[in-house]
Amino acid sequence: MYRISELAKRCGVNKETIRYYEKRQLLPLPMRTEAGYRLYSDADAKRVQFIKRLQQLGFSLTEIHQLLGIVDQDKERCADMYVFVSKKVEEVQKQIKDLQRVVHVLQDLQKRCPDEKALYECPMIEMLIEEEFST
Amino acid sequence: MYRISELAKRCGVNKETIRYYEKRQLLPLPMRTEAGYRLYSDADAKRVQFIKRLQQLGFSLTEIHQLLGIVDQDKERCADMYVFVSKKVEEVQKQIKDLQRVVHVLQDLQKRCPDEKALYECPMIEMLIEEEFST
DNA sequence: CTTGACTATGTACCTTAGTACAAAGTTTAT
DNA sequence: ATAAACTTTGTACTAAGGTACATAGTCAAG
CATH class of the missing domain: 1.10.1660.10 (Multidrug-efflux Transporter Regulator; Chain: A; Domain 2)
Structure with missing residues (x-):
């Protein structure tokens, strides 16, 4: 002890x-x-x-x-642990999907804007505003 | 306006x-x-x-x-936006990996403990403590 | 037998991303 | 003209997950 x-x-x-x-x-x-x-x-x-x-x-x-x-x-x-765990599984799976989309968007940003100059013309807002997300 | x-x-x-x-x-x-x-x-x-x-x-x-x-x-x-974005990509990819492990652990828990009685014998601590995680 | 290192409790403070409210001034409608 | 509905600022509060501190008591060494 x-x-x-x-x-x-x-x-x-x-x-x-x-x-x-x-x-x-x-x-x-x-x-x-x-x-x-x-x-x-x-x-x-x-x-x-x-x-x-x-x-x-x-x-x-x-x-x-x-x-x-x-x-x-x-x-x-x-009590209700099974339900709790099931809900959590769904929640986490949704979270994974969203994060996978984040990775795609960021990698797309990297590809399009390989340097500072390109960055200044990068349509950041459009890139993100036009996408659809799971909510 | x-x-x-x-x-x-x-x-x-x-x-x-x-x-x-x-x-x-x-x-x-x-x-x-x-x-x-x-x-x-x-x-x-x-x-x-x-x-x-x-x-x-x-x-x-x-x-x-x-x-x-x-x-x-x-x-x-x-300045350093490229580095910032790269770091964020890595961070999110690590997060995705961890969450995928969470899903596996929880699904494993569900499989092993399909009801309340099984739950009481479920080796929860061992299940999680013995796993390795990306840190 | 007192100093330093530990522990106890309680309260206050930190961060993040806001929300709520008070007191005062402004605009709109009747 | 005056009430309702808006706006301003500032401050205080919320949740979560702690951290820090003040004050008091305890324990081991010199």
Whole structure:
């Protein structure tokens, strides 16, 4: 068992972030020393890393709280999990499509405007305003 | 020429957003009536729509300010535009890869855990912690 | 037995992209 | 002439995801 700074260091985050996650209920209430210092174990470290990974993948802390319901085997948060995951899949697939369009537009811009002079004549607005986007 | 409410209405945004864009230098300082009311033209409406489209595509207002350098034929903001666009392409391509991985993980979760009971045994943490991600 | 390093709590502050509101001046309609 | 509807400015507030700081208590070393 170790204290908050050690956990923060192991997970590459700030102490304040740990306390913030506790407040957001992403981390369970930790054990305390007699003086009131928080105590953590490897399970907590793993959990923080899990949170960080999901964040990298574009999940909000609210969504992560939801997903942690699986880890915690919490009936309440697991209700409608299948629907939640299905929605997220659709959402992310839409996001991928939009980003693929962004790449095309930017690469088109690069091709058309290989230098500064060409750039000045580049019909930027028209290029983007006339495209259609999934909304 | 019309006033701020008309522009906002034509662009589907709030008046406050227009003023906010002016402050962020995304819109040029507009002409004013004798009483000090802002006056806008179709060019401004087109510009706001352009900003909105780029936003939909995931650009921040700071990046949009940069890109508007092309539209404004502004030497300063156009400097290093090619580098800026190249970096953005790479960034977006990385983002797409990560999101594709998210889709796979979520679909895998759906396959393995077709109902609530299966969900409780789902090794969520292991599933995600053991994967590698582009960073 | 006191200094330095740690922890506790609470509150304030940061960024981004706005939104909301107050107080004052202007324009339009009746 | 005066109310309704507009505009101006400035400031404060929102959400998310933290960061920073002030004040107080705790612990280990010299």
